[in-house]
């Protein structure tokens with residue numbers, strides 16, 4: 001009996017010791033531990049619990065465990081507690097805990113039964129830990145992924161990803177829009193199935209081997225077939241994503257729809273071809289025309305000479321047999337022939353202003369002008385012209401043609417003089433990309449209505465008796481200036497003198 005009593009006391013002390021040991025283990029756990037009775041009222045909390053909720057163990061005893069959960073979670077946790085009480089297994093839970101009046105934290109933990117040695121329910125045990133930080137990161141990650149997905153799908157560019165077997169994993173909205181498919185129709189399909197036969201062959205034979213070797217391809221020209229059968233041109237650039245072992249995981253490709261550009265390029269090529277053809281035709285027609293005018297005017301000269309000689313014979317040999325009327329008519333015929341000779345001569349001059357720019361060299365326009373002034377010296381004196389000039393540049397061109405240009409403009413300035421003191425001023429101006437030369441007179445001026453017409457061949461504004469001429473001088477000027485890649489025009493008003501302008505492009509060295 002005594003022995004029994006002793007062993008009972010020993011047993012009790014051993015039990016207490018074990019209890020203390022368990023308690024100290026529970027207190028030292030980093031997790032929150034709460035033990036509750038069948039009504040879910042707390043009967044034990046560990047030190048971590050007290051520290052976490054900033055409370056004394058005694059003040060929470062007999063409080064319902066549910067008070068420590070966020071109010072939105074309480075019903076769910078109560079039903080879990082009931083399930084555990086009824087011996088239904090609960091594995092892993094995530095929930096929100098009310099750490100303080102203002103702060104709710106995310107936790108994960110377990111609920112389980114506590115049983116005595118006779119397998120009777122003693123209470124329930126809650127072990128929990130704060131996972132707010134992990135949750136925050138997960139949430140961040142999820143949001144980032146969502147944002148990326150959103151960006152990926154909504155990006156205004158055609159984008160697709162394929163897995164290691166070449167099947168489509170994802171595509172952007174623009175991709176679907178461009179090819180006319182629904183997302184569900186293309187996910188899982190081999191990406192090459194969307195290429196034209198020719199592009200597929202090119203992909204298999206050229207692009208893919210290169211891609212698997214380098215992990216990147218750029219601006220690959222492919223043709224893709226839309227759902228409705230139409231073909232679009234794209235330029236594809238792709239990069240491979242590999243795992244830590246260097247194995248291909250997926251590929252991200254960006255595609256540029258260049259159908260519009262390709263069409264425009266083709267159109268441009270076609271137009272350029274047509275333009276080239278047009279230029280060739282134009283050049284041929286021009287040559288034919290020039291040689292026709294030359295031959296025609298040249299050939300007209302000999303019958304004209306014959307008419308002249310015949311008229312001369314008539315005038316000399318039949319002088320006495322003709323009456324006054326016949327003499328007058330004869331004189332008019334001689335004049336008309338002379339005029340025709342003049343016209344033909346000018347026409348020949350016009351056709352002979354050649355295109356040969358091989359003979360071009362640097363020409364000082366001041367030298368050219370001096371030569372012209374020398375040639376016109378007598379005329380200038382006779383008419384009392386005052387001719388001045390300044391800043392004439394050096395240009396590249398044909399010396400003879402440029403001389404003709406100045407000569408025609410100056411003789412016109414002299415011919416169409418008006419003022420008491422007729423003057424002509426010639427001036428050069430540097431306009432950075434071109435030289436501009438102006439020839440201004442104080443002569444009779446030109447009605448602005450005709451300022452374009454006078455540059456056409458045989459266009460004159462006066463009769464032969466008012467001012468002699470053939471109407472070809474300015475046409476020759478225009479031809480010369482245009483052969484030198486410049487422009488010519490006139491600014492004038494009747495009675496207010498005229499200024500003729502012409503330009504020469506400046507070469508890189510300023511000539």
Ligand code: ADP
Pocket residue numbers: 408412413416441443444445446454459460461462468469470471472473474475498
């Ligand atoms: P032409 O001098 O032989 O008539 P042009 O071709 O040189 O032929 O000139 C065409 C016409 O332009 C002239 O008939 C004249 O009416 C007008 N014109 C040319 N230069 C001047 C000028 N400096 N002042 C007034 N009119 C001019």
